[in-house]
Amino acid sequence: MFKRQGRRLVGTWHVVWVPDSGRWRALPADGVLGVQDLPEAVARIGLRPGDPVFIRPDGMVDADLMHYVRSREFSTLERESKRNYATDTRLLLEFLSSRGVPWRRATERDLRDYRHWRCVAPENPERISGAKWDREEAAFTKLFRWGQVRPMPVDVSRRGDRAADSVSSRVSWLTPRTWGLWSDVGLRGLTPAGLPAEALIDCPSVG
Template sequence: MDEWWLVFVPDPERWGPLPEAGVLGVRDLPAALDAVGLRPGDPVFVRPDFVLDAELLQFALSPDFRDLKRESRRNYATDIRLLLSWLWRRGVPWRTATIADLRAYKEFRVDSPLNPQRIGGTKWNREAAALTQLYKWAKVSPLPVDVGRRADRSASARSSRVSWLTPRTWGLWQDLGLRGLGRDGAPLPGWDGRTELRNTAFVGLTLSSGLRRQEAGAMLTFELPTRPLRSGRYCRGQVASALSRSKRDRTYYTSIESVRQLGAYSESERAWAIQRAQAEGRYEKLSLMRLVTDVTLGPVPVVHWVERDGTAGRRELSLLDWRERQWLFVEGPHGPEPAWLWLSEQGMPMLPDRWNTVFWQANQRCEEALLTPEEREVPRPLRYGGRSRMRRRIPRVTPWRSTCWSC
């Protein structure tokens, strides 16, 4: 074994049943982690010889690392693990790595033909930022890598390219990728469309409102915009500060048509998913459920709930992040049901990052419908880099970022 292991502390509801005898001699593992100071999402580094690295554990608990957003902490830890494994194979402890070691690592990651999974300059710069933070925390001098040094950054880094689509191309992408229609407008063979309304409603909302994936993806049912403006064409909604990138409440506007799509989804696909989940007892098996008892109105709405054990809780709506929101349930006509708007087929909250898979699959359907078998054999970098005709035919889209209706 020459790979470092990286384990992330799970959220409370994702522990699942633990053996009565405990794990590795620890009877109550969640309580033990809490006593150490580890929180959900924190990384734990384990050496290839299955020894937990205590120094890297202290790094994960340090304020500099803890101040990062959870997704950033996950990305940084993943980048650090790659370096740890690379150094381990060469017999170099990570603390004693030199500038020459890190320059060799950069060359391997970015330029070496011996590396079949080379990365671009932008990705390397992010890795360099993670490694710089580690070595600064460890007070290694001189720093073996410093993202502030020009030699440690990649000269080939470039900002992401955004594609602007015409309404016709955008409509083609929705028909082929989300609605399962062929080029002739007829349903494709084998298309079941079980989540068609959900996916098209999400795209309609983000397209109309300009909401980001997490802002729209973590919306609760009682946050839906319902009151139209005086013109009657748009509704006004509020983005919670805990979901926005600026960490401030923000007003957004969305079209009446997108609100109608949300209503159609809620009354059909969403309702069916909840009925199946209730019939199978999925919600009863959840270890963490907060049943909403009241949502106060006013300038600062507050959500009140009660836990399974009867403990009452409350929190400002704008301060609830997406992890807390997935625990909220409301009393429906046939029992508790999620307050989370977007549900999977199993009736469980569909977390914001799962939308990446939905749109990746949509892009795949576009390829299958628009490319011949011979064209699909062409490697993707060549397909989109050097064949402009083919590039125009296949929209590869991230819906909440890359559409321009003025084109």
């Protein structure tokens, strides 16, 4: 069947993942929730392997978030990004539920409090870094924009919402040609033309 995200706890949000073809567990003969062929039904509604399914604290699939998962904004993400975004979103949903706040009614204050808990609160033994918060913020921004929540409780494009201590992990790779040029000029003392740099000093002037 689905793979579960962590332990299934009564009264909490959790996420299950659509498995790859051929990786479904044995299903009950009488079906699941009245559905006889669950893999076929999942494919028919447009879910793909690796897609998350959000389960509310009452144990029911959240239809609203199902639409979000199938939306262009979410469905075009890479599989690993889907997993990361869904995992981060589940934690926010859990926090909002503890306050009795549906995600569509979340406020800036709710997100500030959540950020404080995630990043700063000393009573939280699993505080996260600024870079991790910025990734979570990107996930929340995508959800709130899709849901047209106004005003936006958090927005990754707002300078004040981004973590001041975030360190970029962007890596720039050199092409083989650039690496060779750098090696020749920086290490071997050659000119960009491949000649010894000192040879230019000894060359007689022309003209």
